[in-house]
Amino acid sequence: MLKTRIIPCLDVKNGRVVKGVNFVNLVDAGDPVEAAQAYDEAGADELCFLDITASHENRSILLDVVRRTAEKCFMPLTVGGGVRTNEDIKMLLDSGADKVSINTSAITNPNFIKEASKAFGSQCIVVAIDAKSDNDGWQIYTHGGREPAGLDPINFAKEAELLGAGEILLTSMDRDGTKKGYDTELLNKITKKLEIPVIASGGVGNIDHIIDGITEGGASAVLAASIFHFGEITIKEVKDKLSEKGLSVRK
């Protein structure tokens, strides 16, 4: 049986982890490679790097981080942040990323999803959607959540699937950082409509939230950052509780 994936996400800026990772055994908690290895050992099913480096010129630092991580961790690695062209994707994949997450560029230019999936295969194209609720539903925001795109995330997720996305990473901006749980209503509307897997993101505060994301939201994978970084919950605790609830996880 296919397992629900638990995916820790690391925000990386100029080659360093931001928001911090608070593990006991790390010599340098700011080193993404070391954090990645710790998650690898802790039983993470995949890993996600989100590059929030402001300037594009510092891309080589990220590529080096990806390369060093791929040398140490034999698990799928998704990298996102500032991906605008097929050349960006190629450089990340050549450095050792398995999947590339596209956010703003996918939304402002949906044809990019088609070009990217045609060139590299759907399996490595993740479309990241940041959504926020408004009066009559939800709306997509781009540029790190600053600009409304005037698009409905449910319809856009379907469009992304039809254009060749292999997976959707859905972040609820209302919930992100609140520890109130995923927006399971939006998740459910999207997972019901799509054939491709959806990763839930934004708002995890405890293990029950993770369970809700899977059972109520229909997520194929759950992504979280701070609860794992600060050791509030370990990946093992999540997996034990999930399996107690009859959800299938990799041991």
Next chain:
Amino acid sequence: MRNINIAIINYECGNIHSARKAFELALTELDISGSVTVTNEPEIIFKADKLVLPGVGAFSECFNKLKSVKGLSESITERVHGHGVPILGICIGLQLLADKGFENIESKGLGWISGQVENLCPDDKNLKIPHMGWNEVNFKRDDGRFSDLNGEDFYFVHSYYFNAKDTDNILATTNYNKPFPSALIKNNIIGTQFHPEKSQRSGVEFIKRFLMWKP
């Protein structure tokens, strides 16, 4: 054999970085000297003791790319069929071993293990396509030394599967709505639908067994 030269065939179909690293780790853990070379050069393929055909992407495109490098597929064929060198096909690398594939368009494969590559198409609409993530691999028999990994989880990402014509060639199955062949074997040829190079400990263990395998 205390020295193994491994050639990972590079035909511009996906990320081979992690495959190289995983094979290097497997060699180290086995305490065997040797080399791992990512290559498309026939001369290197002729010197290799083990071949690896990785790959992600679409069937027909990958097949065409494999065929487009002058002398590449001929050298692999001669090594595998003429000299009995073991080969491991991974993901598309496994699928290319089939007679033909049906991803986007009908396309010819290498035809080394009979069968065709078809859409997974689960009847259960709750099951997502691609089949992406960790799933158990149930090894069916013990031709080599793989069956002790029976029941381990490996990482998959695919929308098509190898529908083997001869069930004798099925080394392992995995359940996704219904069981499908997730590893195939024929003489000195092995292929896995899963990615051992992405499957952490289980993956490295699989690779070690492939390196020690004497068909």
